[in-house]
Amino acid sequence: xRFALHEHxxxxxTDAGIAVRDxxxxxxxxxxxxxxxxATAKLAKEAGLRLVAVWAAQEGEGFAVxxxxxxxxxxxxxTKTTLVVGTGAFPSITPHYVAAARMERVIHDLYGLTPDxxxxxxxxxxxxHWPQDAFPLRKAFAAATTMPxxxxxxxxxxxxxxxxxxxxxxxxHAGIIEPGHFRxxxxxxxxxxxxxxLGYVHKGIEKAMEGRDVMxxxxxxxxxxxxxxxxxxxxxxxxxxxxxGLEIPPRAAALRAVLCERERLAxxxxxxxxxxxxxxxxxxxxxxxxxxxxxxxxxxxxxxxRLLMDCIQPGGVTHDVDYDGIGLLLAxxxxxxxEMRELYDTYENHTPIRERVIDSGNVKTADxxxxxxxxxxxxxxxxDSDARRDAAxxxxxxxxxxxxxxxxxxxxxxxxxxxxxxxxxxxLIEILLRDLPEGETHTAWRAPWSDxxxxxxxxSWRGEIAAWLRLAASGAVDRYYVRDPSMINWLGLxxxxxEVPVPDxxxxxxxxxxxxxxxxx
Amino acid sequence: MKLFxxxxxTGVITEPPPQPAADVEHLGMQISELIRExxxxxxxxxxxxxxxxxxxxxxxxxxxxxxYDLERFGIHFVASPRHAxxxxxxxxxxxxxxxxxxxxxDAVAExxxxxxxxxxxxxxxxxxxxxxxxxxxxxxxxxxxxxxxxPPTPLxxxxxxxxxxxxxxxxxxx
Numbered sequence: 001x002r003f004a005l006h007e008h009x010x011x012x013x014t015d016a017g018i019a020v021r022d023x024x025x026x027x028x029x030x031x032x033x034x035x036x037x038x039a040t041a042k043l044a045k046e047a048g049l050r051l052v053a054v055w056a057a058q059e060g061e062g063f064a065v066x067x068x069x070x071x072x073x074x075x076x077x078x079t080k081t082t083l084v085v086g087t088g089a090f091p092s093i094t095p096h097y098v099a100a101a102r103m104e105r106v107i108h109d110l111y112g113l114t115p116d117x118x119x120x121x122x123x124x125x126x127x128x129h130w131p132q133d134a135f136p137l138r139k140a141f142a143a144a145t146t147m148p149x150x151x152x153x154x155x156x157x158x159x160x161x162x163x164x165x166x167x168x169x170x171x172x173h174a175g176i177i178e179p180g181h182f183r184x185x186x187x188x189x190x191x192x193x194x195x196x197x198l199g200y201v202h203k204g205i206e207k208a209m210e211g212r213d214v215m216x217x218x219x220x221x222x223x224x225x226x227x228x229x230x231x232x233x234x235x236x237x238x239x240x241x242x243x244x245g246l247e248i249p250p251r252a253a254a255l256r257a258v259l260c261e262r263e264r265l266a267x268x269x270x271x272x273x274x275x276x277x278x279x280x281x282x283x284x285x286x287x288x289x290x291x292x293x294x295x296x297x298x299x300x301x302x303x304x305x306r307l308l309m310d311c312i313q314p315g316g317v318t319h320d321v322d323y324d325g326i327g328l329l330l331a332x333x334x335x336x337x338x339e340m341r342e343l344y345d346t347y348e349n350h351t352p353i354r355e356r357v358i359d360s361g362n363v364k365t366a367d368x369x370x371x372x373x374x375x376x377x378x379x380x381x382x383x384d385s386d387a388r389r390d391a392a393x394x395x396x397x398x399x400x401x402x403x404x405x406x407x408x409x410x411x412x413x414x415x416x417x418x419x420x421x422x423x424x425x426x427x428l429i430e431i432l433l434r435d436l437p438e439g440e441t442h443t444a445w446r447a448p449w450s451d452x453x454x455x456x457x458x459x460s461w462r463g464e465i466a467a468w469l470r471l472a473a474s475g476a477v478d479r480y481y482v483r484d485p486s487m488i489n490w491l492g493l494x495x496x497x498x499e500v501p502v503p504d505x506x507x508x509x510x511x512x513x514x515x516x517x518x519x520x521x
Numbered sequence: 522m523k524l525f526x527x528x529x530x531t532g533v534i535t536e537p538p539p540q541p542a543a544d545v546e547h548l549g550m551q552i553s554e555l556i557r558e559x560x561x562x563x564x565x566x567x568x569x570x571x572x573x574x575x576x577x578x579x580x581x582x583x584x585x586x587x588x589y590d591l592e593r594f595g596i597h598f599v600a601s602p603r604h605a606x607x608x609x610x611x612x613x614x615x616x617x618x619x620x621x622x623x624x625x626x627d628a629v630a631e632x633x634x635x636x637x638x639x640x641x642x643x644x645x646x647x648x649x650x651x652x653x654x655x656x657x658x659x660x661x662x663x664x665x666x667x668x669x670x671x672p673p674t675p676l677x678x679x680x681x682x683x684x685x686x687x688x689x690x691x692x693x694x695x
Contacts, residue, residue: 127616127617129616129620130616134652136652136653141652143651143652144650144651144652145651145652146652147616147652171618171621172569172602172621172625174600174601175568175598175600176568176578176581176582176598177570177578178570178573178575178578179569179570179571179618179621199617200572200615200617200618200621201570201572201573201612201615201617201618202615202616202617202653203572203612203613203615203648203651203653203654204648204651204652204653204654205648207651207652207653208647208648208649208651219647220647220648223574223576223646223647223648224574225574225575226573226574226575226576226577226578226579226672227575227576227579229574229576270579270582283524283527283528286586286587287527287531289582289583289585289586289587290531290534290586290587290588292583292586293583293586293588296583300674306580306674307576307579307580307672309576309671342527343527345523346523346524346527349523350524515575516575517572517573517574517575520617
């Protein structure tokens with residue numbers, strides 16, 4: 001995990017006359033006076049840093065607000081500011097970072113701290129039927145509290161004018177998918193604005209983490225978003241291991257990456273098929289679903305679970321692979337990659353699908369950079385970021401991915417990045433398995449001596465997952481914050497939808513395939 | 522032409538007839554028989570995610586892949602509860618989905634079946650019961666059957682569907 005940005009940001013802020021306190025240690029963190037919190041964000045923005053996440057945590061009777069930043073060449077930096085006990089507000093950084101908007105609304109909802117200077121203080125996760133004074137992430141709020149239902153209304157953005165109409169969609173969608181609400185403003189076929197209303201699958205994951213031991217914590221983390229269970233479990237474990245100063249065996253790190261790349265293969269392949277299916281090309285859908293099932297079956301055989309749930313635990317991985325297992329994985333990965341090369345060729349020459357995906361749902365590079373779009377959504381709009389390379393966590397410090405970046409920012413570009421990443425994941429799996437270090441696949445977990453923190457980023461198939469964990473002196477989880485890439489990429493879908501007619505929305509939605517569960521927590 | 526070549530080369534991969542009773546074809550034939558008898562050959566399912574992590578959805582999706590090809594047994598997924606005979610409900614029911622789930626069930630015509638899918642739907646799973654999660658689906662609506670698993674595999678789902686259809690003659694008389 002690379003924290004070189006910590007020094008850069010420290011210098012930058014000190015030069016600007018901000019009284020920064022360097023809280024060295026692991027992970028290093030910069031303490032910012034609350035009066036200079038917004039100014040810090042402004043300087044970071046001007047220096048070209050990407051906002052990774054903003055979150056809050058309770059410290060004794062008071063609260064602290066944290067923010068993480070990233071830069072392609074320097075890795076990551078953490079900052080925090082402590083609020084005076086009794087204050088119910090903190091300075092908003094949304095004026096400088098659009099992506100902070102929803103994260104600060106969540107802090108408002110769950111901690112009852114008001115972001116001062118935030119342009120939109122409507123509740124987000126806290127739906128209209130929650131009591132106003134319920135703040136679940138405060139320690140005094142018992143997890144099992146039964147909240148009464150109250151009356152309320154969510155004010156959607158409205159538009160007036162000749163022929164403008166609204167289309168409400170969801171929360172129950174017409175398919176086998178997660179729930180959420182979309183409010184379209186349209187004129188004729190053309191979408192004027194898409195407003196997302198999420199939070200329907202808020203299960204209280206952050207609260208449910210409190211007090212868990214790390215083993216139970218990893219199991220829950222693996223269910224933040226079931227389609228990215230490997231990456232989410234890895235993020236949790238890496239944060240826990242950092243907090244405990246635990247080194248995992250090189251073989252375990254390599255196997256984690258093999259699982260994560262296989263997860264990338266399965267999801268990219270499944271989604272490519274599903275995107276084509278949304279443009280009525282069932283041929284590709286059937287081919288891709290077939291390959292996805294092949295992957296799932298081998299996972300079940302070698303790792304005991306079709307989606308690879310609970311295979312990653314604090315300290316290592318649950319399953320080793322023997323010589324035969326490596327052979328099966330290699331053979332299947334090669335075969336699937338070869339079929340996907342062939343299918344890409346078919347796709348590229350199939351005019352009906354190309355007509356639908358080219359120039360549909362463009363996200364401009366400047367807009368993508370402004371919100372810090374992640375994963376294939378960002379890379380398809382020329383944003384060259386990939387946590388595997390930029391954070392250089394093991395084993396990617398030895399085996400770097402070839403980051404696929406292209407211009408266009410449309411459905412076709414998002415598809416191209418995913419087709420390309422399938423080939424690179426196959427290459428990585430090949431290298432990782434051929435070069436698999438000998439030795440153990442697990443180190444016994446030992447809790448840190450006193451309370452401790454860890455911060456980890458993992459590049460899931462969807463994009464960067466950021467996780468911050470604080471363990472109490474007892475070794476139990478005190479606070480787990482996790483930012484799924486969807487928290488940011490949902491904003492990208494809103495931008496893309498403005499460019500398309502209503503019938504092309506499903507195609508665009510699938511091309512982003514954001515997680516509802518990962519967003520809502 | 523390339524497309525047809527690929528289709529021909531791929532061939533029919535739908536699972537061949539099996540020996541043990543837990544195989545796709547065997548389960549499917551039994552399901553298909555019940556559907557022919559009790560649902561005039563067609564069972565329409567509306568799937569509702571009431572708070573899942575999306576793991577169950579992936580496996581329900583898999584039922585439609587060419588290995589399982591659920592539609593050949595007379596089961597198809599529909600977009601509206603108005604067209605459905607059965608609701609498949611996943612997830613612990615979140616507080617924020619409670620109303621939507623009840624409304625969806627109300628929109629299904631009688632007679633109807635409701636099946637809770639996955640460990641979360643069965644008992645709340647890893648998420649349990651909290652301020653945000655109401656836990657098992659049966660805490661919110663009445664349920665005819667439960668299919669366990671985290672997530673249930675496509676075969677678990679087929680076995681579960683067979684059990685539901687076998688024990689409930691054309692819908693519950695709720």
